[in-house]
Every structure is written in structure tokens, then in C-alpha cells.
Amino acid sequence: MGLLAGKRVFSIVALCMMVGLLLLPVVVALPSLAIGEETHAGDAAKKDGDKIEKGRDVYYKTEGIVSGAPAPKTTDGVKDYPRYNFESRVLLWFANQQHLYYGSFVLAVPIFCMIIEFMGVVTKDKALAKRYDQLAYDFIKISLTAYSLTAILGGILIFTFLTLYPAFFSYLSGIFRPVMHIYALMFVAESGTLYIYYYGWDKMREGFLKWIHLSMSVVLNVIGTLLMFLANSWIGFMMSPAGVDEQGRYLGNIWHVIHTALWNPLNLHRILGNMAFGGGVVAAYAAYKFLASKTDEDRAHYDWMGYIAMALGVAFLIPLPFAGYWLMREVYAYRQQMGITLMGGLLAWLFIIQATMIGILFLCTNYYLWQAMGRMRGAEKYQRYIKYLVFLLACGFVVFITPHTMVMTPAELKAMGGQQHPVLGNYGVMSAKNGGINVIITTTVLSFVWYMRGNKVSTVSWAKFGNIFMGVFFGCAYFNIIFLAVYGYYIPANVRVGLSVPQVATTLSCLFFMFALNSVMMRGAKQMGAIEWGKISARSQYALIMLATAFTWMMALMGYIRSSVRLFWHVNEIMRDNSPWAYTHTVGFAANMISANVLFFWITILFVFWLGSLTAKKVPVESKAGIPGSVPQPAPSH
Amino acid sequence: MKALMSLGALIGVAGLLLLGGMTFGVIPSTTVRLVEGYMPIQLLLEIASYVIGFTGLSYMLSAMGMALPRFWQGIGFWIFLMLYLKFRVYPPIPFSVRAMYGTVGLVTVFMWVSANEEDWKKFKQPIMNVLDAQTGMNRLLRYVYLVLIPILIGGFSFNAMMPKSEEPIELRTVHPAPPASTKVHGKTYTLQTSQNPYRVNPEGKYDQEYSNANIVEQGMGRLMKPNANPWDEKNQGYLKYVREGGEIFFQNCHFCHGDNLNGRGLHAFAFNPIPANFTDPGTIAQLQETFIFWRVSKGGIGLPNEGFPWASVMPPWEQHLTVDEIWKVVLFEYWHTGYYPRTWD
Incomplete structure (x- = not known):
């Protein structure tokens, strides 16, 4: 009893710590924000002999005190664009894409865990609840190794920026200075929360403690989502700058800099995209494990895991085209030229490829579902009509x-x-x-x-x-x-x-x-x-792998399109790209580069899966063979 | 049910005969006309009719004890699709698009024949039979494939690697993004906000709804609306400006863009690519009026960097026409095609 009470207190303390971690960056940053602005404004005033210079926001059209330096006018040379004997843009592209893949994955998977853990908590069927709990745990285990890789890739990305695009990075970090440390602290908060969440799983698996554990996943995801919103604000600023004047000078309002014309549609699109991508990757993991399984028990488990991951991914895939449509509408509303370049002009061919990839995603999903009908008796009545669905x-x-x-x-x-x-x-x-x-x-x-x-x-x-x-x-x-x-x-x-x-x-x-x-x-x-879990065809699992590959390919493609639409600007209409690589790549080169990124990601994620499998413990489970449609039970402990 | 299936089978047979005739050049593909204004949906409905026809045919053949194996059904449908695209649709579809559709067709056939285990087994059976080679015929077929497949692959590879003297394929950017503003005859026009000064109602105010109500009707023939004839001398305002625009068009533009504004003028086929077809729903119908004003004024030589490979011999008409004349000719183009200029409100 005493032990249980102790655990409760410990859990509540842990949850409070997480909330504290969540609030820490904000609390720390608020005074520094204020000081920073005053100092900046003060500096500017000093320079001009106590005369405060005002500027007009390029987007919000409001006036503000000039608090930063203008965007640098770069020239092609080692000062602004130091380089190896290689195209710097390609290196940055690679580093950025890999970081984004892993970032998306580790942000998406905890959301899945939250949903699945919640399903486990509320379901009345004890056996099913246990299965859900095990599945959520399997998910978070996969994301844990990926998490450290995300941080490493983030570091590589920053070093790439610093070494190859110092002028641009210095300008961008100058503009976002007030939130740069919030971002870093959020990352600390995310790490702390994730580890407590993961390692507290066994100790908090029953009753009230389980609810506390579930609450931790909510906190974890709030932090993760805020992190992504902050990162989105940088790309939003590069595409549709705000909070600066025509020369690119910061006007003291960080909210304007963050809340640009495209920030909200980007946020929504990325959340949905990350979720669909995460679902795809986990489904591919399950498919790989299914195909490699030696026993019916394993096949049943991974069949079920693949189905849940696919269903979650597709749940977010369905609204994704609509979110994309909203984003494009906002792009057109922001700059007509940008919209035409994307969808009717220079990048229109890439949009055709994108349409093909979206189509493939839905074809794979449908195909998987038809295959999945093959493992349930009674579904035969629908199968003869499938050809009409194929036609549609x-x-x-x-x-x-x-x-x-x-x-x-x-x-x-x-x-x-x-x-x-x-x-x-x-x-x-x-x-x-x-x-x-x-x-x-x-x-x-x-x-x-x-x-x-x-x-x-x-x-x-x-x-x-x-x-x-x-x-x-x-x-x-x-x-x-x-x-x-x-x-x-x-x-x-x-x-x-x-x-x-x-x-x-x-x-x-x-x-x-x-x-x-x-x-x-x-x-x-x-x-x-x-439903005879594990009795699904191997083709269905290849469909899942195809689904995940199409997700990764499309993600890289859309990232490239979104970035390319700035054409020869680092920051649209504010800071010009004067490097020798300020041209748009050919469709063929871009496609090869995307494929290389996809290939590298899958090789490394396979490594991550392998690492995850090293920690897996096999514990014999109670047989439920007598119950129709039962799935072998997951290991009761980790 | 049987009667319905018989009807379906009849449609299937008639369709196949028609397609066969077109394939062997006995019947011209225009025998069943693709009706302007309805063509895209007509095409889909035709293919849907074929699918219904094939269902009926398959049912009837099964009922007569002559069921077509699933393998040949799948292969047959794909061949039908390729023949349909090549010989039924006119004008001819470029290979790149047929290749895209062919790939989609192949995937579709695969999804259909492997949607459930039983069908998949049926589909695979002839392939497995040849691979197992239990009978003399299958053994022979296996040897034939063993020889034929490498030859085919070799042939394709040779064809792909062989140097060609054809002009290279270009990914042309037909609608490059316009600049924010353009300067014509000394005046700057902001493309996002400028308006055609001649798109006016009887009170002389800019009124797109009024002008939209007076354009020709789309669909078959593009007919003028009653009481909206620009060549009626009594008509003033918008319709008068359309008439003036038409006169300018027929004095300057129709040589290339054609009497029907479909890009098939007298000189059109001397150019590569041929001039823009304004009756296509993807050209002026997708663009703001100011975009057309900019393109007409600056011509091919004024295409921005993005307009790679700048394949346009259109003259910069600002050197020959006044600003008013350009606006009027743009007005006429929209009137004649029955399209509305794009707006962003």
C-alpha cells in the first residue's frame, strides 16, 4: 500500500516535472525576450544618435522600431559561400531532408502511442487492452533510437549551415534569436519527457498511475508539436517573410516573424503529413517483421501491428490533400507568381509526379484493405465487386x-x-x-x-x-x-x-x-x-512497404518543391541567393536526389529497427487459441 | 440478370468489333465522334461501357461453358486499353501519356487479378504451368520464352541506347509566373490588381458579371447569345469594344491563332510549337486578364527566365499596338471563346 502511494506521488511529481519542463523555455525566454528587444532597440537608437528609426512590416504593414541589421547582400565567394569542391546546396539538401525524416518520425510516433495507449486504457476487453498497451510500447521503442539520430542529424544540419551558408544562417539566427533558445530548451524538455515516459512504462501500468502515464504522453506531444511549429516558422519566414522591413531589418515583434502568411497552413499540413508518414514507416516495419516471422504467433502480431499503423496513417492521409489545397490557396493569396510557379509554371512537372505519388498511396491502401478482407471469413461476398472499385x-x-x-x-x-x-x-x-x-x-x-x-x-x-x-x-x-x-x-x-x-x-x-x-x-x-490475424497474403505486406516508400518519396519531393519555389531567394524578396547554385535543378536531377535521400533513410531506419530488435525480449505468452480471432498476447513485461 | 448480361455482352462485342475496325484502319476513329465540350466525360463513359460489356461477355462465356481464363482476361484487358488509346482517341495521344496510362492500366490489372487469393491463383496458374513444364507444350513454351525474353529485352535496350536524330523532348513551361508589374508604353501595370478598362457595363463601370453575361455560350459550336452580337452596329459599350477587339484580332492575330482562336491559323504549322489554342480550357480560361495583357505586350522575347526554353515567336505587340488596342483584343478573345478571365476575389 505504502509502495503504491509512493509510486503515485512519484508519478505525479514526474508529471509536474514534465509540465515544468514544458513551461521552462517560456519562463526563461520571456525576460530575455523583453531584454533582447530593449537592447536591440537601444542599440539601434544609440547608433543613430538617440533617434529611433522606424520601419514598415513587409507583410503586416505595421510600423515598428528597427531592431536588427538588414539582410546581408551576399556575393559569390568564400566569405559568404565557403564551399568544398562540391555543390553546397546539395549537401544542405541532404542534411536537411534526413533531419526532417527523422524529426517527422519521432514527432509522429508518440502521437500514435498516445492514441493507442488511450485505446488500451478505455477498452473494456482486458486482453485487447494489453495488446494495445504492448503495441504502444513497441512504437515508442522504435522511436527512441530514432530520437537520438534526429538530434545528431540536427547537429549536422546546423554545422552544414554554419560552414556552407554562414551569412544566411547568421541573418536567420539574428531574426529568430528570441526563440532560438526556446527551441533548444523545448528539445531538452522533449528529451526529458520522452525518457520519463518510456522508462516509466512498467512502473505505471495500472489504474491511476496509467492515467498519469497517459497524461505524460499528452505533455510529450504538446512539446513535440510546439517544437515543430517553431521549426515551421523558419521556413514560413523564408517563403513569406513578415516582421521585417523591406531591407530585412527585424522590427521587434517576434510574433509577426513567426506568424507569417503561410505558417498556419504549413503547421496543419506538416502535422497531418508527419502522422501519415509515421504510420507508413511503422506499417513498413511491421510488414518487414511479418515477412521475416518464423511463427504464426509472430505473424499474427505483426499483421495486427501493420493494420493499426496503416489505419492510423491513412486516417491522417485522407485529410492531407485538403490541407495541401488550403496551403496552395494561401500561397496564391500571398503571391500569385509563387502559386503559378508551383502549379502552372516551372515546378508544374513536379506536381504531376506528386499527383502520381498521392495516387499510389491510395492505391496501396485500397489494395491492402482488399487483401485484408481475405483473412476474414464472410468477406467473400464483397470480393467480386472489387473490380468495380479498381475501375473507379x-x-x-x-x-x-x-x-x-x-x-x-x-x-x-x-x-x-x-x-x-x-x-x-x-x-x-x-x-x-x-x-x-x-x-x-x-x-x-x-x-x-x-x-x-x-x-x-x-x-x-x-x-x-x-x-x-x-x-x-x-x-x-x-x-x-x-x-x-x-x-x-x-x-x-x-x-x-x-x-x-x-x-x-x-x-x-x-x-x-x-x-x-x-x-x-x-x-x-x-x-x-x-479475423484470422497472420493469414493475410504476403502481397499485402509489400503494399505496406510500397505505401511507406511512396510516403518518403513524396515527402522529399514536396519539401524540394516548397523550397525551390523561392527560386533565387534565401528569404523571399528580402535576401537574395547569390551563390552559384541559385538556379532550379532539372526534374531528373531532383528526382535522383530525392531517390538517394529515400534510399539513405530506409537504410538507416533499417539499422534503427535492427537496434530496436536487439532489446526485444521474447517472453512466452498465454495461448488464446480457443478464442476465434484471437491474437497471440504480447509479452506481459518489458 | 441474364438479360442484362446478354445486353452487356452485346455492347462488349459491338465495342470490340468497332475497336478492331479502327485498329486495322477499316473504320476511321472519327466514326464515333468525340463531341466538343463533352469529350473528357465521353471518353470515361466509353471505357465504362467497355467494362460493362466485358463483364457481360465474361458472364455469357462462363454460362456457355467457355469461360476465359483469368490470365487471358487480365492480359486481354490491358491490350484492349492500349489499342483503345492508340487507335480510338484522336488526335493521337503522345507516347509519354500512353506510357503513363499503360502503366496505370498494368497496375490496375494486377490489382484486379490479385485482389483475392483465389483469383490470384487462377491468374498465376498458366505462368506456373509453363515454369513447371509438366507437358510437352509447356516445355516448348518455356524454351520459346527462354529465347524470346532476352531478345526482347536486348531489343528494347538497343533501341533505348541507339543514338537518335530526333529533336529532343522539351519540358516546356507554358505559363511562366508573371512579374508583379509590367511597363507598357511608359505606364506601369500591377498585374494582380489592374483591370481591363473596356470590360464595362452600360454605365461605363468595370463589371465582369455584365460582360460574362454577354459572351458566347460554351459547348457545341460556341453560339452568340441573342441580343449580344458585337457586329450589330447599334450595340455600344462592352460589345462595341469586343467588335473593335475582333477587328484588331483579324488584322493581326488570326494568321497564327486562327479564325476560331484554336491556334490553327494560316501560318500556325510553320511554328514549333504551334501558337496557343485559346479555346482550350487550360490557356486563357486559367489566367487573369492582366496575364494575357502582359504576354501580348511583351511577346516571346519578353518571356521571363522561368519560361524555358522560351519557345515562342510571338511578337512584342506593344511595338505595334496601343495599350487600348491590346486591352480590346484581350476582351475579344475572352468573348469569342466563352471563357471568363480568372479573378482572385
Whole structure:
């Protein structure tokens, strides 16, 4: 009893410490922020003989006291751009991308842990609760090694900046000086919290202590998310600077510098992207372990793990295109030229590749779900209709990836009679593409609904009506999406842009209403057979690996596109890039570079997985063979 | 059910015969016209009809005890798709796009035939039979493949490596990002905020809704709306400016951009690439009016760095036309094509 009370006190103290760690950077930084601003303003005033110079914010158009130096006008040479006998930009690209991969992974996985641990805490089925708890633990274990690698890569990134782009880095750190240390302290807080969370797992596995442990994961994720928001503010500033005047001089308001035009859409897009990526990587890990498994027990466990990771990743993948759409809208609103360069001009080809990757993600997801239906008895009734889903997906995909301006030889161009194909060119514009992606997502929702009811037969009295209603609802949704895509050609562009809202609303209605309706219909449903975990085909696991690879490739691609859109600016319209590498790479070079980054990441993450497996302990588990659909139990202790 | 499937089978057979005729050049691909204004959706509906037809055909063949093995169904569908893209759709689709669609088709067929274990086994069976080579025929086939596959791969490799004298393929940036502002005849125009001074209502105020209501109707034929004929001398204001713009267009632009503004003028095919097709929904319909004003004024020579490889022989019309004339010709282009200029409000 005394021991338990002691544990409780210890846990509460640990949680308070975490909250304290979370608040520490803010508390430490607040006075320094104030002092910093005064000192800066004071310095500026001193320089001008007590005359305070004011500047106008380039974005907010407010006036502020000039508190910093102007953006340096760099020249090509060793002073501003010291270099090895190699393209500095490529080195920085590599360091940055690797850091981002690991950063995303270690930010996403604790969110998964939080969700899964919560599911374990609230579920009434003890055996299932245990499985969830084990799964959450497996997840955090994977992320732990990746965490230190993230820090190492972060260090390498900073050194790369310092050694290869000193003028630029010095300017950027000057602007963000008030929050640089907050970032560092947040990192300390993140580390401390993560270690307490991880090592406290066994000691806090029951009752009240479990809730405390769960609360720790909330704190951990709040810190992680804030960290990411801060990092996003730097790239947001580089793309759409604010809080500085035309010369790039800091005007004393750090909130303006952070809260730039693109900060919020970037934050949302990155959170969703990280989650989808994290889910993909963990799913690939599970797939790899599944394929390497020697026993049915292991196969069942990793099959289940892969499914949960995939489901979580896809849950965040579905809203991702909409968040991307918002980001692009904000880019257009900020600078029309930037939007055109991205989607209609110089970088438009990369967007076609991106569309292909998005399509692959959804194809993989659907394929996995169809394969997963094979491990449940009773799902056969849906399988003969899969070919129609394949057709819908293929049509959506083809429309989504068709380029408006096609790659062709001059002879083909002449035969075609123009740069745009009169039939297929119509698929190349936004109206058709919105239709294409919404058809793909709605079909994915339909696949999920089929999967969820695969081995069940509804026993509610209104089951027939419910099924007809669902069918009609999906039918109307497809009709509405396609109708709006066609209608988009006949209305002005500004109205057409607005059509995406009812299209998205239609897709999301399918997602939320149909999932909810299906859940109600399947309450107390008759089970046709158990889910036989581990009996899934090997092809499904390759689909998961493909899913994760496509995520990593697309992430690198989009990072490159987002960075390239600044063209020859370090900080858009404020600080010019005068290095010899201020040009846009060819599509081929960029694709090779992205592939190299993806390959390196997967090699290193395999190493991380291997390290994680070294600490794994195999403990015999109680057999639940008698229970249909049971999954071998995870090890009761770590 | 059987009646429906029979109907489907009938559609399938008719479709296959039609496609066969087009493939062997017996029937021109324009026999079933792709109707302007409906072409993209028509294409998808045609393919959907084929899928329904094949379902019916497969059902009927099974019912007659002549079921087509899954392996040949998959291969057959992919071949159908490639033939359809090559011989049915006109004008011809560039190889790069057919390759993209072909790859998607291949993936799709794979997803279909391997969606469940039973289908996958059926699909693999002929391949496994050849690999196992239990019968004389399969053994023979295995040897044939052993010889043919390396020859095919070698042929493809040779073809890929062989130096070619064709002009290289260029990834052309058709719509480079415009500058923030442009200076024409000494006056600076901010592209994001400038407006066409001739897009006005009867009160003489800028009114896009009014002008939108008077443009030609899209769809088949692009017909003028009643009481919105710019060539009616009585019409003033917006329609009069459209008429003036039209006169300028037919004096200066139609030689290249064509009478129907579809980029097929008298001189069009002397250029590479041929001039812009304004009736395509991806050209002026996607752009702000000021973008067109900038492009017309500055021409090919004024393309920014981003407009690689600057393949345009369009003259900088500011050297030949006044600012008013440029705005009027832009007005006419939107009127004639039935498109609305892009706005950001």
C-alpha cells in the first residue's frame, strides 16, 4: 500500500516535472525576450544618435522600431559561400531532408502511442487492452533510437549551415534569436519527457498511475508539436517573410516573424503529413517483421501491428490533400507568381509526379484493405465487386495524373495540333483533378466500410434500409463529385475554386456519416467468422512497404518543391541567393536526389529497427487459441 | 440478370468489333465522334461501357461453358486499353501519356487479378504451368520464352541506347509566373490588381458579371447569345469594344491563332510549337486578364527566365499596338471563346 502511494506521488511529481519542463523555455525566454528587444532597440537608437528609426512590416504593414541589421547582400565567394569542391546546396539538401525524416518520425510516433495507449486504457476487453498497451510500447521503442539520430542529424544540419551558408544562417539566427533558445530548451524538455515516459512504462501500468502515464504522453506531444511549429516558422519566414522591413531589418515583434502568411497552413499540413508518414514507416516495419516471422504467433502480431499503423496513417492521409489545397490557396493569396510557379509554371512537372505519388498511396491502401478482407471469413461476398472499385480508382487516378502540357516529340506535337490535347488536356486542369482525387478518396472510404463489415452481418431491424441508404449515399456522392468537376468548366475561375468546398464536403460526409452509420448497423452484428490475424497474403505486406516508400518519396519531393519555389531567394524578396547554385535543378536531377535521400533513410531506419530488435525480449505468452480471432498476447513485461 | 448480361455482352462485342475496325484502319476513329465540350466525360463513359460489356461477355462465356481464363482476361484487358488509346482517341495521344496510362492500366490489372487469393491463383496458374513444364507444350513454351525474353529485352535496350536524330523532348513551361508589374508604353501595370478598362457595363463601370453575361455560350459550336452580337452596329459599350477587339484580332492575330482562336491559323504549322489554342480550357480560361495583357505586350522575347526554353515567336505587340488596342483584343478573345478571365476575389 505504502509502495503504491509512493509510486503515485512519484508519478505525479514526474508529471509536474514534465509540465515544468514544458513551461521552462517560456519562463526563461520571456525576460530575455523583453531584454533582447530593449537592447536591440537601444542599440539601434544609440547608433543613430538617440533617434529611433522606424520601419514598415513587409507583410503586416505595421510600423515598428528597427531592431536588427538588414539582410546581408551576399556575393559569390568564400566569405559568404565557403564551399568544398562540391555543390553546397546539395549537401544542405541532404542534411536537411534526413533531419526532417527523422524529426517527422519521432514527432509522429508518440502521437500514435498516445492514441493507442488511450485505446488500451478505455477498452473494456482486458486482453485487447494489453495488446494495445504492448503495441504502444513497441512504437515508442522504435522511436527512441530514432530520437537520438534526429538530434545528431540536427547537429549536422546546423554545422552544414554554419560552414556552407554562414551569412544566411547568421541573418536567420539574428531574426529568430528570441526563440532560438526556446527551441533548444523545448528539445531538452522533449528529451526529458520522452525518457520519463518510456522508462516509466512498467512502473505505471495500472489504474491511476496509467492515467498519469497517459497524461505524460499528452505533455510529450504538446512539446513535440510546439517544437515543430517553431521549426515551421523558419521556413514560413523564408517563403513569406513578415516582421521585417523591406531591407530585412527585424522590427521587434517576434510574433509577426513567426506568424507569417503561410505558417498556419504549413503547421496543419506538416502535422497531418508527419502522422501519415509515421504510420507508413511503422506499417513498413511491421510488414518487414511479418515477412521475416518464423511463427504464426509472430505473424499474427505483426499483421495486427501493420493494420493499426496503416489505419492510423491513412486516417491522417485522407485529410492531407485538403490541407495541401488550403496551403496552395494561401500561397496564391500571398503571391500569385509563387502559386503559378508551383502549379502552372516551372515546378508544374513536379506536381504531376506528386499527383502520381498521392495516387499510389491510395492505391496501396485500397489494395491492402482488399487483401485484408481475405483473412476474414464472410468477406467473400464483397470480393467480386472489387473490380468495380479498381475501375473507379483507375479513372480517378488517370484524371489526377494527366498533365495539361504533355511531354512529346515535335512530331507528336504537330500530329496532335497543339500543346494541349483537345480531349485529355481537359483532365489537366484543377476542376478535373479535384474530381479525380475526391473519387479516389471516396472509393478508399468505401473500401474501409467494406472491410469493417467484411465478416459481419447486421442484425438491426432496419439493416436492409440501412444498406440501401448507404448505397444511394455513395452513388449520390460520386454523382455530385463528378457533376461538380464537369460544371467547373462552365463557370468563372474564382467560383470554380469554391467548388472544391462542396466536393470535399461530399467526400468527408461519406467518411463521417457512412462510418458512423456502419458502426451503428454493425453493433451486435452476427459474426460470420473470425479475423484470422497472420493469414493475410504476403502481397499485402509489400503494399505496406510500397505505401511507406511512396510516403518518403513524396515527402522529399514536396519539401524540394516548397523550397525551390523561392527560386533565387534565401528569404523571399528580402535576401537574395547569390551563390552559384541559385538556379532550379532539372526534374531528373531532383528526382535522383530525392531517390538517394529515400534510399539513405530506409537504410538507416533499417539499422534503427535492427537496434530496436536487439532489446526485444521474447517472453512466452498465454495461448488464446480457443478464442476465434484471437491474437497471440504480447509479452506481459518489458 | 441474364438479360442484362446478354445486353452487356452485346455492347462488349459491338465495342470490340468497332475497336478492331479502327485498329486495322477499316473504320476511321472519327466514326464515333468525340463531341466538343463533352469529350473528357465521353471518353470515361466509353471505357465504362467497355467494362460493362466485358463483364457481360465474361458472364455469357462462363454460362456457355467457355469461360476465359483469368490470365487471358487480365492480359486481354490491358491490350484492349492500349489499342483503345492508340487507335480510338484522336488526335493521337503522345507516347509519354500512353506510357503513363499503360502503366496505370498494368497496375490496375494486377490489382484486379490479385485482389483475392483465389483469383490470384487462377491468374498465376498458366505462368506456373509453363515454369513447371509438366507437358510437352509447356516445355516448348518455356524454351520459346527462354529465347524470346532476352531478345526482347536486348531489343528494347538497343533501341533505348541507339543514338537518335530526333529533336529532343522539351519540358516546356507554358505559363511562366508573371512579374508583379509590367511597363507598357511608359505606364506601369500591377498585374494582380489592374483591370481591363473596356470590360464595362452600360454605365461605363468595370463589371465582369455584365460582360460574362454577354459572351458566347460554351459547348457545341460556341453560339452568340441573342441580343449580344458585337457586329450589330447599334450595340455600344462592352460589345462595341469586343467588335473593335475582333477587328484588331483579324488584322493581326488570326494568321497564327486562327479564325476560331484554336491556334490553327494560316501560318500556325510553320511554328514549333504551334501558337496557343485559346479555346482550350487550360490557356486563357486559367489566367487573369492582366496575364494575357502582359504576354501580348511583351511577346516571346519578353518571356521571363522561368519560361524555358522560351519557345515562342510571338511578337512584342506593344511595338505595334496601343495599350487600348491590346486591352480590346484581350476582351475579344475572352468573348469569342466563352471563357471568363480568372479573378482572385
